[in-house]
Amino acid sequence: MSDETIGYDATHIQVLEWPEAVRRRPGMYIGSMGEHGLHQLVFEVADRLVNEAVSGRVGVTLLADGGVRVTDDGPGLPFAAAADTEGPGLEALLTELSFGSRPGDRRAVTLTRFGLGPAVANALSSRLTAEVRRAEVRWISEYARGVAVTPPTAAGPATGSGTTLTFWPDATLFGTAECSFAVLAGYFRELAFLNRGLDLSLTDERPADGPQTARFRFLGGVRDFVVSLTARAGTPVHTDVIGFEREDPRMAGTMEVALRWCGSPEERIRGFANSAATPCGGTHEAGLREGVAAALDAYARGHGLLTAKAPDLDTERVAEGLTAVVSVKLDHPEFVGATHGELGNAAVRACVGEAVGEHLGAWLEANPEQATAVVGRILGADALG
Structure with missing residues (x-):
């Protein structure tokens, strides 16, 4: 035509x-x-x-x-x-x-x-x-x-x-x-x-x-954010808000993470990239979940709270009752889709997972009473009896 x-x-x-x-x-x-x-x-x-x-x-x-x-x-x-x-x-x-x-x-x-x-x-x-x-x-x-x-x-x-x-x-x-x-x-x-x-x-x-x-104005950063979120999440399982900041050149950026387990069964995990919310998640949230699961599984096995034959603690199980904020600030953020709702930088997943695993693992070892309370929350009170 x-x-x-x-x-x-x-x-x-x-x-x-x-x-x-x-x-x-x-x-x-x-x-x-x-x-x-x-x-x-x-x-x-x-x-x-x-x-x-x-x-x-x-x-x-x-x-x-x-x-x-x-x-x-x-x-x-x-x-x-x-x-x-x-x-x-x-x-x-x-x-x-x-x-x-x-x-x-x-x-x-x-x-x-x-x-x-x-x-x-x-x-x-x-x-x-x-x-x-x-x-x-x-x-x-x-x-x-x-x-x-x-x-x-x-x-x-x-x-x-x-x-x-x-x-x-x-x-x-x-x-x-x-x-x-x-x-x-x-x-x-x-x-x-x-x-x-x-x-x-x-x-x-x-x-x-x-x-x-x-x-x-909040000088405590995302630690204060987690405190505000846990105010609606039931009684905290442990007194500390676990948090840290780290720069990692592998992902060309910094991360700030804070987390706490509460009595409510609801999971509250909030992710942000360069201060913008990522409602669809992404690599920073995946790294957080994997780091938490790895640290808790290693601690539970190392202290005889899980038998050698017991299945690994997975990301779904450890997230029950977890309130967490993971905020990454990147030189070159990459998003999945036009709405920027999901972070896609591949390096972020490994970097955040590694950092969370190391920091949470060190906190568990340094705070045995609170660590027992967290593991008990995840495995159930009978498992620690």
Whole structure:
């Protein structure tokens, strides 16, 4: 069938320019035009600012008029790329979709699946204002539906340094949808657990009876995360939260692991890669399970708690009642599938498994009473009688 027959040729191809490409099909970029999509806008803006101040402060405020303000106390992003900075300037971040995370930097915090950046929030907002406090000068600029309304303009001296982005999601696209304080608070709470020292606050100015604020900062890292999870998992079987951190060049990254057994039969294992949750698991979770099983099996046999003919303790059996968090930060994370829900780096499995086996094995030997309680939880009280 010829082009003439079907009436279609190159003249029918429509090329959409910025920002119409995003505004015409917003669901392709943020998933939905409801609450979930609004949260994605917040994460796209917060992603860059968190990375500017990963050991400092980041504040998110849900404004009474429907806007969202995100601010950090970092060095302040220049509006244009400069020789003394890494990556694009703020103007590019607000008008160019970046697609993808920052490769080769395990310190980078990932808040979004695809790393689109604040440009997508700019395009889908009726208005966005940018303020940069840098080198003792305060700079401001404004955008409307992704297009610059005013160029960067010096607005006087700056107090301190940092970047503030305030945006108002376009009501013609999102209708009456609103951000959920509870959902955002839960997300930022996890992020603070995974990045010790990061100081995150969330304020909601919308309630008629006055604003509410939540602040998250956890110096204990994933150990504190496990403590919070075990609060809903029944009485702990042992007093210690077993945890460690390790860097392993074989996987080009670091790992942070914490675990504890509780009385509840439910398994609670949470995995993260570069601060992003991996709900479908992956090689880091597989390594955790295998390391736990190997350490417990070796201890039980070495102390006569399992006979030579008894089957090995497998990963399913040792995970009953286990609450654990495994967080890896990699220079080059590889994911299975487009949604980044499962980590695929092959080297991570062996590295995490080896490290967990060594650390848990040493803890079991150093804490015989708690070790007996853990093994008893897995084998059953009668097995130790």
